[in-house]
Structures are given as C-alpha cells and as structure tokens.
Amino acid sequence: MITVVKPLNLSIILCLLPFLSFAAEKKKPEAGPLLTLDRIYVKKEFASKSYSLKWLEPGQGYVRLEKSKETKDAQDILQYDSATGKKKILVAAKALIPKDAKKPIKVGGYTFTKDLAKVLIYTNSKRVWRRNTRGDYWVLDRASGKLQKLGGKAKPSTLMFAKFSPANDDLVAYVREKNVYVEDLKSGKIRALTKRSSDTVINGTFDWVYEEELGLRDGYRWSPDGKSIAYWQLDEDGVREMHMIDNVSGYYPKVITFRYPKTGETNAKGRVGVVSLDTGNTIWMKVPGDMRNHYIARMDWAENSNELMIQQLNRLQNTNRVMLANAHSGGVKTIFTDRDDAWVEVRFGFTKWIDDGKRFTFVSERDGWRHVYLVSRDGKTVQRITSGKYDVTRVLAVDEKSRWLYFIASPDNPAQRFLYRIGLDGKGLKRLSPANQAGSHSYNISPDAQWAVHSFSSFAAPPASNFIKLAAHKTVRELESNKGLREKLSKLKQPATEFFQVKISDDVEVDAYAMLPPDLDKTKKYPLLVYVYGEPAGQTVVDRWGGSGGMWHRMLAQQGYIVMSFDNRGTTAPRGNAWRKCVYRQVGILAAEDQAAAVKQVLKDRPYIDAKRVGVWGWSGGGSMTLNAMFKFPDLYHSGISIAPVPNQRLYDTIYQERYMGLPKDNTEGYKNGSPITYAKQLKGNLLLIHGTADDNVHYQGMEKLINELIAHNKKFEMLSYPNRTHSIREGKNTALHLRTEMTDFLKNNLPIDPR
Numbered sequence: 001m002i003t004v005v006k007p008l009n010l011s012i013i014l015c016l017l018p019f020l021s022f023a024a025e026k027k028k029p030e031a032g033p034l035l036t037l038d039r040i041y042v043k044k045e046f047a048s049k050s051y052s053l054k055w056l057e058p059g060q061g062y063v064r065l066e067k068s069k070e071t072k073d074a075q076d077i078l079q080y081d082s083a084t085g086k087k088k089i090l091v092a093a094k095a096l097i098p099k100d101a102k103k104p105i106k107v108g109g110y111t112f113t114k115d116l117a118k119v120l121i122y123t124n125s126k127r128v129w130r131r132n133t134r135g136d137y138w139v140l141d142r143a144s145g146k147l148q149k150l151g152g153k154a155k156p157s158t159l160m161f162a163k164f165s166p167a168n169d170d171l172v173a174y175v176r177e178k179n180v181y182v183e184d185l186k187s188g189k190i191r192a193l194t195k196r197s198s199d200t201v202i203n204g205t206f207d208w209v210y211e212e213e214l215g216l217r218d219g220y221r222w223s224p225d226g227k228s229i230a231y232w233q234l235d236e237d238g239v240r241e242m243h244m245i246d247n248v249s250g251y252y253p254k255v256i257t258f259r260y261p262k263t264g265e266t267n268a269k270g271r272v273g274v275v276s277l278d279t280g281n282t283i284w285m286k287v288p289g290d291m292r293n294h295y296i297a298r299m300d301w302a303e304n305s306n307e308l309m310i311q312q313l314n315r316l317q318n319t320n321r322v323m324l325a326n327a328h329s330g331g332v333k334t335i336f337t338d339r340d341d342a343w344v345e346v347r348f349g350f351t352k353w354i355d356d357g358k359r360f361t362f363v364s365e366r367d368g369w370r371h372v373y374l375v376s377r378d379g380k381t382v383q384r385i386t387s388g389k390y391d392v393t394r395v396l397a398v399d400e401k402s403r404w405l406y407f408i409a410s411p412d413n414p415a416q417r418f419l420y421r422i423g424l425d426g427k428g429l430k431r432l433s434p435a436n437q438a439g440s441h442s443y444n445i446s447p448d449a450q451w452a453v454h455s456f457s458s459f460a461a462p463p464a465s466n467f468i469k470l471a472a473h474k475t476v477r478e479l480e481s482n483k484g485l486r487e488k489l490s491k492l493k494q495p496a497t498e499f500f501q502v503k504i505s506d507d508v509e510v511d512a513y514a515m516l517p518p519d520l521d522k523t524k525k526y527p528l529l530v531y532v533y534g535e536p537a538g539q540t541v542v543d544r545w546g547g548s549g550g551m552w553h554r555m556l557a558q559q560g561y562i563v564m565s566f567d568n569r570g571t572t573a574p575r576g577n578a579w580r581k582c583v584y585r586q587v588g589i590l591a592a593e594d595q596a597a598a599v600k601q602v603l604k605d606r607p608y609i610d611a612k613r614v615g616v617w618g619w620s621g622g623g624s625m626t627l628n629a630m631f632k633f634p635d636l637y638h639s640g641i642s643i644a645p646v647p648n649q650r651l652y653d654t655i656y657q658e659r660y661m662g663l664p665k666d667n668t669e670g671y672k673n674g675s676p677i678t679y680a681k682q683l684k685g686n687l688l689l690i691h692g693t694a695d696d697n698v699h700y701q702g703m704e705k706l707i708n709e710l711i712a713h714n715k716k717f718e719m720l721s722y723p724n725r726t727h728s729i730r731e732g733k734n735t736a737l738h739l740r741t742e743m744t745d746f747l748k749n750n751l752p753i754d755p756r
C-alpha cells in the first residue's frame with residue numbers, strides 16, 4: 001500500500017485549523033522555490049518554533065519565560081490561567097538582578113515552591129556529557145525581593161539538580177562535585193550529607209554509562225516528609241579510563257580522561273542509601289547481587305517516607321526485579337519480576353502509585369506487546385490495563401479521580417503516533433487525537449490530567465501546538481502555529497513523499513518512506529540515497545516533521561535524488577516484541593540483510609532508480625549500518641557517508657551493547673559478525689568517514705582502528721575529522737554548514753545526479 005503526500009500548497013495549509021492563525025502579515029520578499037544549504041543552516045529559514053511551559057500545582061495554571069517588555073535582553077516569568085489564558089508577571093526580570101550587577105540572571109531553568117512564594121533559578125549552565133546539568137542556582141523570595149545565591153564559596157557552575165524540600169521551603173538540596181548537600185536559606189548554613197571516600201566515588205549523580213544508557217542524571221530524591229534523602233552512589237574504582245586529546249584549545253595538547261566501561265569490562269559498583277537530615281547517617285539498602293554486575297535502573301520513594309521502590313537489572317538486562325526497600329533498616333523485598341528471553345525495557349517505563357499507594361502502574365512486554373499493568377503493592381495481583389496486538393509507545397498520565405490512563409500508540413500504522421485513553425479497569429479504549437490529522441501527536445499533560453499542550457506534525461507539515469481540555473480533546477486556544485514557516489514551505493518546489501511497505505521475504509514487510517524529485521520522469525534514471533539507522537535504539541520511518549535534516553533531504557530531492565529510508569527488524573517501531581527482539585545477539589547482521597533486501601526490492605519495483613547509483617548514509621548506529629552496507633554488499637551500494645560509527649562492537653559500552661548482544665565471552669561470533677570492521681576488506685565503493693575527535697560516546701579510537709584496517713587492505717576512502725567536536729558534531733563556528741556542505745559535495749561527486 002502506498003500513501004502519497006502531495007506537495008504542500010497554501011489552500012491545504014489553511015485547512016489545518018485550529019492550528020493556524022489568519023492574522024495578516026506584511027509581505028516579505030520571495031526567497032524562491034529551491035532550497036540551499038545557506039537557507040537551511042545559516043539563515044535557518046525553516047527552523048520551527050515550539051511552545052514550552054511548566055505546570056504549577058492543580059488550579060494554579062502554568063508558567064513560562066517570555067521576553068521582558070521592561071528589561072532589555074531579558075525574560076520575565078509569566079503565570080497563565082489554564083481556562084482563560086489570562087497572564088500576569090510572576091517574576092519580573094528586574095527582580096533577578098544581583099546586588100552590584102547591572103543585568104538580570106539569565107534564566108536557564110526555574111522551580112517554584114508550591115505556594116509560589118519562592119523560586120529557584122538555574123543559570124550559567126555547563127555541559128556534563130550530553131546535557132547542561134551543572135551551573136549556578138539562585139533563590140528569589142518574591143515577597144521580600146531577596147535574591148541569594150546558593151553554594152556559598154563554591155566554584156562557579158558546580159551545583160547540580162537543586163530542589164526545595166517538600167516540607168520546608170527554607171531548605172534546598174543539591175549535588176556539588178559529586179556530593180549531596182543541603183542548604184538552609186535562613187541561616188546560610190551548608191551541610192554535606194555525603195562524603196566521598198575516594199576520587200572514584202560519585203554521590204547523587206552518575207557516571208557516563210548510567211547517564212547515557214539508562215537516562216539517569218539527577219541521582220537523589222527528597223522523602224515526602226523532607227526528613228531524609230535517598231541517593232545513588234557509584235564507585236568507579238576498577239573501571240578503566242578512556243583518554244581523548246584536545247589539540248586545539250592551547251599550544252600544548254590537553255588529555256581529557258574519564259572512566260568508560262567497554263563491553264565485557266568492569267562496571268562501577270552501584271548502590272542506594274538513605275541519609276537522615278537529623279543525624280547525617282546513611283542507611284544502605286541491602287539490594288542482593290554483585291553491585292558491579294547489576295544496575296539500579298530506577299529508584300524513588302514508594303508513596304510514603306518509609307519505603308523506596310527500586311528496580312534492579314541484572315547485567316544481561318533480561319530480568320528486572322522490582323523491590324520495596326525499608327528506608328530505616330535497609331531491608332528489601334522483591335515484589336515483582338519482569339523477564340524476557342532477550343532484554344527487558346526500562347526506558348519506556350511509567351510507575352505511578354494510585355489508590356493511596358496500594359497499587360502502581362508498570363509497563364511490560366510479557367505478552368509479546370508493550371502494555372500497561374496495575375500491580376498490587378505486595379506484587380500478588382497483576383492486572384492488565386491495555387491489551388491487544390499493538391504497542392504502547394509512551395504512557396503520559398493517570399487521572400486517578402476519573403480513573404483514566406492516557407497513552408500514545410498507533411495500532412494501525414507504525415509510522416504515526418496518537419493519544420488514547422482507557423479506563424484503569426481496562427475498558428473504554430478511545431482514540432482522542434483528531435481523526436483528520438494523520439501524523440504524530442505529542443502531549444504535555446497537566447499534573448491533574450485536566451489540561452494539555454497538544455502538538456501535531458507530519459512529514460509534510462511542521463509542528464503546530466494548541467491548548468486543550470484533555471478529556472474531550474477540545475481546543476481552548478492556539479499556542480504556536482508556525483504560520484510563517486508553513487507559508488514559506490508552500491512556496492517551495494516540494495518533492496512528493498510516499499509511505500509504503502516493502503516485502504523482503506514471504507513473511508516480512510518493512511516500513512519505508514520515499515522522497516521523490518518534484519518533476520519525476522519515470523522514463524529516466526535517478527540516483528537513490530538511503531538514510532539508515534537500523535539499530536534497536538531508534539526508528540527512521542516516522543510521519544513527523546524532520547527539522548533541518550529533513551530539509552536537507554528535501555534539498556537533495558529537489559536536485560534530483562530519490563531519498564528513502566527503511567525500518568528493518570530490530571528497530572523500535574511499534575510492531576511487537578518479536579519484531580524488535582529478533583535481532584538479539586545479532587545486531588548489525590540481520591539489520592544489514594533486511595536493509596539490502598529492501599533496496600533490492602525497490603530496484604525491481606521502480607525501474608526509474610539507477611541500480612548503479614545507490615548510496616547510503618547514517619549517523620552513530622546509522623554510521624555503523626552504513627559501513628555494514630558498504631562492506632557486506634559492495635555490489636549493491638556504491639557510495640556511503642558514515643558519521644560517528646562503531647566499527648567494532650567491542651569498543652562500545654557495557655549497558656547498550658550487552659543489552660542487545662549479550663556478553664562478548666558468550667557471543668564471540670556474534671560480536672565479530674556484527675562488527676563492520678570484520679568486512680572492511682570487501683569495500684569497493686566510495687566511502688566518506690566523519691568523526692569528532694572529542695566524541696565521548698562513540699570514540700574516535702574506533703575510526704582510527706577502521707582506518708588501519710582499510711589501509712592494510714589498500715582500500716581507498718575519504719575521511720573528515722572535526723577537532724574537539726563531540727558525537728553530535730555541532731560545537732564551534734560554522735560546523736553544521738561545513739559538515740552538510742562536505743556531505744553534499746561528496747554525493748554530487750560520487751553519486752552524481754546525471755549519469756556519467
């Protein structure tokens with residue numbers, strides 16, 4: 001089945017009510033129908049706008065940052081009434097000017113106390129691995145106007161995750177240089193609640209691999225009564241060091257060192273403690289098992305101040321034990337266990353206590369599909385809420401009062417996403433997202449599940465956001481239409497887009513999309529560029545707005561390329577447990593075969609694609625898949641761009657690679673056959689390798705090992721190193737434009753639009 005999305009025109013755009021505004025705008029000079037790198041990456045003509053907010057307590061509405069009308073180059077914090085949209089200034093920018101300063105604090109984040117009397121301001125943030133999670137914190141007392149900086153004599157930008165006590169607004173906890181502190185706002189007294197016994201110990205935050213692969217950054221939790229704090233402690237002693245060289249920041253090279261556990265190597269020890277604010281003593285939770293070969297993947301208070309809920313994964317990550325831990329004695333009891341023959345997922349989990357802590361929600365794939373369950377506190381009763389042959393891709397909220405669960409799913413089309421509601425008793429399933437809006441819907445739901453920000457986009461239409469009454473999905477007001485962008489897009493020469501399926505064997509079809517040149521002539525031959533990811537951490541065939549990367553693909557299609565992407569087996573597509581996990585212990589093997597089979601089939605189905613001009617490109621896991629394509633199928637793919645790949649799976653981290661491949665000692669052949677470097681000697685086509693030298697995620701080391709292997713077999717290739725850039729290759733002046741220029745030129749030279 002083929003779905004054709006025709007090029008946008010203004011009449012279609014104006015039908016996308018209620019997202020669009022009819023406000024008249026002054027005419028701007030026509031920019032022309034053709035895309036250029038300059039328009040996309042320098043002028044950023046096609047950047048979409050979003051609408052961000054922070055919910056307050058039920059009944060208080062929400063707050064957001066907006067440009068100050070009174071203070072130049074600053075922002076006020078405004079409070080909005082959810083029902084009416086009326087707004088007022090809650091914190092004026094001028095209130096955030098420190099003593100002896102001329103300008104207000106630049107607000108990077110903020111949190112209010114429940115009564116809105118105080119606000120915690122995050123500023124001067126610095127990057128820690130992928131996110132800016134350390135910086136400076138200030139507290140403003142709104143009544144008195146007192147503005148005070150936290151941390152005493154702490155070095156600039158060293159505080160992390162500051163939070164008010166839930167029981168005392170004059171106490172704030174935070175992490176500083178890998179210890180947990182509490183500060184009394186009245187007295188100014190600062191107490192260290194933890195003390196590192198060595199330089200390898202981390203309290204209240206995480207090492208590289210926990211953050212990257214388990215999504216953990218903030219590593220402590222206030223108890224509901226504010227009398228204690230539960231926190232993670234990691235000890236990296238025994239974890240081997242990784243070194244990167246910064247050659248550009250000074251006259252002499254600088255060595256950057258951090259601990260990184262590669263597959264099969266030693267992990268950090270992880271445990272959870274509860275420290276009393278009264279005594280300063282920590283009670284360690286007696287979680288069973290070797291601390292280096294288990295992961296404490298989730299931890300929080302279990303709806304009271306006496307017990308913690310802990311989720312512990314074994315090293316193979318095929319068993320998740322849910323435990324209740326006594327915060328006073330440290331004793332633990334396993335109440336629920338989730339198992340899988342391949343791996344269990346914690347990334348999509350949603351644990352919400354209901355009925356005064358008697359039951360909690362839990363997401364599991366135990367019946368072959370990802371569904372939501374209600375589990376009793378003792379674990380003896382497990383009740384399924386959602387059911388059927390579809391996956392819940394994300395749980396958003398529980399309206400306990402009305403007994404509704406809100407979640408995202410797409411039973412009929414893996415490329416799309418819609419909001420559904422179902423009763424906690426498993427009855428009354430209903431799709432709430434509008435039936436006439438095919439694409440991807442996302443929601444930011446209020447704490448009481450009464451209101452939401454609804455955002456919708458599709459492959460052809462940029463995001464539009466409105467404010468809705470959730471239960472009825474009734475639009476209250478428009479928030480952001482991106483009208484200017486839509487009008488600009490309507491003037492472009494647009495490629496036609498198809499979503500379709502490719503049958504690669506008797507019982508396997510893969511999802512795909514194609515972007516076709518606007519003036520496609522089926523009597524001619526066109527080059528094909530395949531955009532690939534293909535690993536278990538992502539999905540490329542999604543009907544949503546693609547941002548600047550999608551615009552680059554549109555530009556190529558305008559110039560005469562056919563751009564396609566395929567979701568092979570093993571991607572995160574919502575097609576069931578068997579689909580996603582059939583690649584267990586063979587990452588890079590089955591996926592590469594599926595991708596090649598899909599390309600071969602479209603070459604048969606579409607004679608206007610030139611089989612002699614087939615290219616492939618991808619980033620990270622997609623970079624690895626590009627290498628596997630070029631090396632394993634050298635007569636099918638003729639040119640490839642591989643960005644930040646993992647040429648040898650043994651070089652990547654424990655949590656990610658072992659989750660999908662098992663331990664190296666138990667799957668030697670799988671690691672070898674899934675690693676592109678094994679087949680580098682088979683390269684025939686044109687290959688461009690790109691990597692940032694400061695990539696702490698996928699190390700530059702892997703590229704150098706691959707280069708050595710290619711040299712050993714006298715293989716020609718091109719390479720481009722970006723000094724001191726990380727995995728995203730976005731740091732530094734002009735980087736994005738330079739990167740895309742190099743990629744575009746490589747394609748023009750090696751995958752020409754016109755056959756030579």
